[in-house]
Amino acid sequence: MHASRPSDPPFQRNALAPGILAAIALFLSPLVPEGIGATIVRFVVAILALIVAWFAVQAGQWWWTIVFVLVAVFWNPVFAVDVEYGVWAIAGVIGAVLFLAAGALIKTERNASDR
Template sequence: MSDKARVASSFQRNAFAPGLVAAAVLFVAPVLVGDDWFTLVLFVTAILAAIVGWFSIQARQWWWTPVFLAVAVIWNPVFPLPFAGPVWAGAQFFAAVAFLVAGVLIKVPRT
């Protein structure tokens, strides 16, 4: 195994899978706004935001924590905030990008 491959495999990206799933859901979300299925989008996004936020704390990358705390609050399905229109559709896109970027950048050393 080369040194470059050994260095690359010395880290694990725990937030990658939940970030990828959340991004996929959020890219589809603008189509589902106003539908009964949008409640599922809220649940999935809020739960995965909490998971990715926790992984950011474990990785000691604190700057991601407020981002995903905000996502968990804004996409909260229990007390949904009354957002609509193009701003809400844009928020879906920016949250999806945040999930993707965090999924790639949040990493911890393998033990």
């Protein structure tokens, strides 16, 4: 454990890293060929959506939980939603923006043990 520094913020953004990773996956998804590549992107996005939803639960921000459970359902590879390519492209941009916004806005207060 290290001593608390005055520059340490009083909160932490646990959803930021998975949000950025998911946004990258969604922005690059139009470049991925259909088939196994699209399935991998769906797995990555659905899993990261559930991780962000869990961080939202921990932060007490339930509205983000609802959003990211819906994102996980839409991008789930097991029971795939079948929509046209143009819809996927628009959904990818909207999803990426949601992930980035949630990563920036979902925050939890630091405990004394976290500092």
